[in-house]
């Protein structure tokens with residue numbers, strides 16, 4: 087970084103100190119902004135604070151912890167590690183804090199983990215995920231050595247659209263049917279697409295979340311090179327995690343110069359153009375869309391910035407204006423538009439929705455090291471559905487779907503469906 091210029095690309099805690107030291111310990115990052123709170127039962131937005139109940143387990147708590155490390159007042163201990171990884175990196179704290187400030191809370195949490203990684207203090211399970219990325223090209227240790235199960239007949243070489251499948255859909259047999267349905271729907275809608283198959287690199291998101299920024303930094307150019315070599319003019323990401331990473335994280339390390347869409351956006355476009363024509367809605371389920379964090383507030387497009395902070399008339403300003411990610415740059419309306427075409431009920435919402443949605447425990451690599459915390463977070467989301475009179479949670483993220491499905495097994499009267507499954511079912515009924 088140039089000596090006089092600030093940047094919104096941070097490589098280490100030291101880089102973000104000028105920003106993180108603005109924390110005034112107001113605690114607002116534990117909650118959605120007051121005007122967004124719909125009920126006392128769902129007034130907390132931070133899964134970590136909700137589960138562990140300590141101030142340290144919150145965005146502000148970890149910012150203070152990071153500042154303390156930077157000032158040399160404390161060091162990396164087992165407690166610091168447990169707090170830093172007992173968090174889903176869901177970003178609610180970041181969005182809530184930015185209601186009143188411009189503090190990059192989430193970046194600070196990523197960099198706190200990087201500091202812990204650099205000091206060799208990460209969990210063994212995370213070390214195994216990193217080894218799996220290096221050995222097998224993905225972080226799914228339980229599927230190490232698995233074959234990709236996408237069918238040979240799929241895709242057309244050099245098509246303008248590149249479908250990015252990602253490891254969860256490529257390797258996990260539990261999602262094989264879902265992958266087939268997605269590709270079927272795209273083909274029925276007339277989308278001509280290519281697949282990279284073995285040439286599709288892993289984005290490296292797990293490495294970034296664990297704190298191995300060097301590994302993520304090596305994956306990013308491989309991703310950008312693969313996109314460039316494909317000659318594609320647009321990318322459709324099937325997985326919410328990949329959508330988030332390709333838009334918000336990879337570009338910090340390597341430019342991707344083609345637009346990235348999520349498959350739910352494509353469904354909405356195909357329906358609007360009547361290239362997919364579902365039957366008249368007959369479904370009376372009380373459905374609501376669960377905003378996966380990777381598809382929502384974690385998916386804003388990265389905007390590079392370099393500039394100065396100056397005082398004008400006693401007020402600090404940035405020159406040029408610094409882009410702030412308020413969490414509104416993700417995919418919110420298209421899946422709701424699709425759902426409205428499949429269901430007769432009016433649009434229902436969780437109490438916490440859009441950029442203030444409560445996480446489902448699937449993000450941030452928490453599941454492998456703190457499964458009770460991750461499961462408790464998913465259970466709270468399912469309970470929220472029940473409290474809001476929702477009997478069918480609809481989502482389109484393989485990790486959120488798996489977490490919510492497992493939690494819904496213990497809550498009577500709530501089921502979890504994918505948007506793809508509902509759309510496919512409606513089209514099947516129309517053509518039968």
Ligand code: SF4
Nearest residue numbers: 109112113115146183
């Ligand atoms: S991180 Fe932001 S919202 Fe949280 S305590 Fe600090 S200033 Fe307040």
Ligand code: SF4
Nearest residue numbers: 132145173176177179
């Ligand atoms: S990222 Fe999510 S879980 Fe972690 S501190 Fe912020 S709100 Fe809490």
